[in-house]
Amino acid sequence: MPARLRKAALPYLLLLPGLGWLLLFFAIPLGIMFLESLKTGTIDTGFELTWAFSNYTDALSDYNEQFLRSFEYAGLATLFALLIGYPLAYVIAFRGGRYRNALLLLVIVPFFVTYLIRTLSWETILSDSGLVVSTLQTIGIVSEEGRLLDTTVSVVAGITYNYLPFMILPLYASLERIDKRMLEAGYDLYGRRRDVFLRVTLPLSMPGVVAGTLLTFIPAAGDFINAELLGTPRQFMIGNVIQSRYLEVADYPTAAALSFLLMAFMLIIVLIWARIAGTEALLGTEGERK
Amino acid sequence: MTALRRRGPDWLLNVYAGLGLIYLLVPIAIIIVFSFNQPRGRFNFIWQEFSLNAWKDPFAVPGIGDALRNSLEIAALSTLGATILGTLTALALVRYEFKGRAPVNFFIFIPLATPEVVLGAALLSNFLNLGTPQLGFATILIAHIMFNLSFVVITVRSRLIGFDRSLEEAAQDLGATPWETFRLVTLPLIMPGVVSAALLAFALSIDDFVITYFNNGSTITFPLFIWGAARVAIPPQIYVIATMIFLFTVAMMLITVWQQRRAEKMAAVRPDEPELAAEPAPA
Numbered sequence: 001m002p003a004r005l006r007k008a009a010l011p012y013l014l015l016l017p018g019l020g021w022l023l024l025f026f027a028i029p030l031g032i033m034f035l036e037s038l039k040t041g042t043i044d045t046g047f048e049l050t051w052a053f054s055n056y057t058d059a060l061s062d063y064n065e066q067f068l069r070s071f072e073y074a075g076l077a078t079l080f081a082l083l084i085g086y087p088l089a090y091v092i093a094f095r096g097g098r099y100r101n102a103l104l105l106l107v108i109v110p111f112f113v114t115y116l117i118r119t120l121s122w123e124t125i126l127s128d129s130g131l132v133v134s135t136l137q138t139i140g141i142v143s144e145e146g147r148l149l150d151t152t153v154s155v156v157a158g159i160t161y162n163y164l165p166f167m168i169l170p171l172y173a174s175l176e177r178i179d180k181r182m183l184e185a186g187y188d189l190y191g192r193r194r195d196v197f198l199r200v201t202l203p204l205s206m207p208g209v210v211a212g213t214l215l216t217f218i219p220a221a222g223d224f225i226n227a228e229l230l231g232t233p234r235q236f237m238i239g240n241v242i243q244s245r246y247l248e249v250a251d252y253p254t255a256a257a258l259s260f261l262l263m264a265f266m267l268i269i270v271l272i273w274a275r276i277a278g279t280e281a282l283l284g285t286e287g288e289r290k
Numbered sequence: 291m292t293a294l295r296r297r298g299p300d301w302l303l304n305v306y307a308g309l310g311l312i313y314l315l316v317p318i319a320i321i322i323v324f325s326f327n328q329p330r331g332r333f334n335f336i337w338q339e340f341s342l343n344a345w346k347d348p349f350a351v352p353g354i355g356d357a358l359r360n361s362l363e364i365a366a367l368s369t370l371g372a373t374i375l376g377t378l379t380a381l382a383l384v385r386y387e388f389k390g391r392a393p394v395n396f397f398i399f400i401p402l403a404t405p406e407v408v409l410g411a412a413l414l415s416n417f418l419n420l421g422t423p424q425l426g427f428a429t430i431l432i433a434h435i436m437f438n439l440s441f442v443v444i445t446v447r448s449r450l451i452g453f454d455r456s457l458e459e460a461a462q463d464l465g466a467t468p469w470e471t472f473r474l475v476t477l478p479l480i481m482p483g484v485v486s487a488a489l490l491a492f493a494l495s496i497d498d499f500v501i502t503y504f505n506n507g508s509t510i511t512f513p514l515f516i517w518g519a520a521r522v523a524i525p526p527q528i529y530v531i532a533t534m535i536f537l538f539t540v541a542m543m544l545i546t547v548w549q550q551r552r553a554e555k556m557a558a559v560r561p562d563e564p565e566l567a568a569e570p571a572p573a
Binding site: 010021026028030084091095106107110113116117118121122123124161225229239247252256262263270 | 381394497517
């Protein structure tokens with residue numbers, strides 16, 4: 001009997017340390033931050049829990065511009081990452097041959113360099129006297145006085161770049177798993193290249209598209225490094241506001257309320273996206289199994 | 291996908307993909323190149339002339355050595371902690387049927403879907419309200435183990451899913467105790483998963499800026515050092531150390547890939563499936 005009891009308790013014992021850590025340093029902190037978001041006061045007089053739900057409406061009306069900008073930039077970056085990442089993942093998966101793993105390694109090479117350094121590198125590339133700006137000035141796309149650094153372009157380019165591997169890896173994983181006989185069948189039935197792509201390859205790769213877009217969009221919407229290093233306060237996103245409210249102004253209730261609003265908006269967007277793309281994605285995996 | 295237009299030439303897509311790859315790699319090349327720059331002024335943004343000065347003395351910038359040491363120590367300790375805790379959790383989740391498994395699986399996943407800035411802010415709220423421990427090395431370490439845990443669980447779990455339990459049963463039939471079975475059969479089999487999880491954890495830890503920034507107190511890690519420098523001055527030494535970390539990571543990566551491939555070759559019992567990798571040509 002004790003042996004059997006011990007056996008029943010074993011999974012819980014194994015779970016205890018890891019789950020305990022996440023409870024103590026993830027779940028409980030979220031709870032404490034929620035209480036924090038309902039307090040009033042200042043750092044000098046101290047904060048008091050007054051159940052001030054108005055913190056949320058105030059935060060929203062004060063920073064709706066940064067919220068909108070976060071989702072705009074994150075959406076643009078996700079779109080560009082998809083446009084760059086899908087063909088690249090496609091070519092590696094279908095035409096990479098024996099070089100597939102090597103090419104995949106090249107895709108994650110940016111991860112081997114510290115995030116902040118990658119962003120500084122973009123500061124170098126887009127700087128006012130840099131090659132890109134002067135070339136674009138010669139062609140006439142950018143005016144003589146124009147610049148790329150400290151604009152929407154530089155911030156979105158930075159975000160796209162920093163999260164691109166997150167887009168490519170799940171895309172590759174789902175493309176690589178596709179049974180190539182399905183494509184052959186499509187061609188045998190006189191499907192044209194475009195038809196086979198749109199009706200076979202793309203639907204089968206939808207799980208990768210959903211995973212990739214989410215893995216790009218979620219961290220991108222909360223990012224503040226790119227806006228800080230490649231932009232100006234006019235490009236600041238909600239992450240910049242949370243960061244400065246917390247660490248510079250010590251306005252904890254507002255920062256906490258903004259954090260929860262960010263999570264809530266993100267959840268809504270993710271659910272909508274899963275509804276639009278997810279059903280097809282599910283069908284795609286089902287089709288693959290049969 | 292306009293690049294896939296009907297009867298569009300094949301190479302066009304390859305060129306497009308190649309440009310994507312170049313987009314990914316150029317910024318990295320620039321960092322390596324600019325580590326050999328001798329910048330005039332405080333910022334290393336404009337190419338002046340080739341120089342080995344920064345490479346000869348990468349720790350000449352005050353504080354950069356301490357920052358790097360902190361980063362390496364935190365990465366090593368948090369990798370150790372997260373790998374142990376995460377592997378145990380993954381074992382429980384895959385190997386056992388128990389009440390509450392589904393919610394636990396879901397709970398493990400939430401930190402991954404939470405923006406870093408929220409993770410960092412929540413943890414700071416926690417430490418500020420409790421007052422202990424003092425913000426610094428310890429709180430950074432706690433934070434890193436926290437965000438690495440879920441990654442470890444997921445990586446190890448994916449390895450455990452295809453796991454053949456009959457091997458363990460065989461060991462037990464031959465008289466091995468549960469502990470011996472774990473040590474001699476289970477652990478060696480899941481080791482590749484544990485190693486990749488640990489490598490991932492180390493890389494994530496050494497790279498983390500956002501969560502660390504919220505919980506660092508006065509302790510400076512390498513990414514925080516760069517953040518502080520970015521507004522004041524960017525000496526080429528920063529690029530030198532980034533290049534060194536880069537080369538180290540590439541080496542580690544290649545060694546792991548090579549070892550796993552060797553292990554797979556040695557363990558290959560199943561004959562290879564016929565190759566169906568090539569893209570079929572349109573009719």
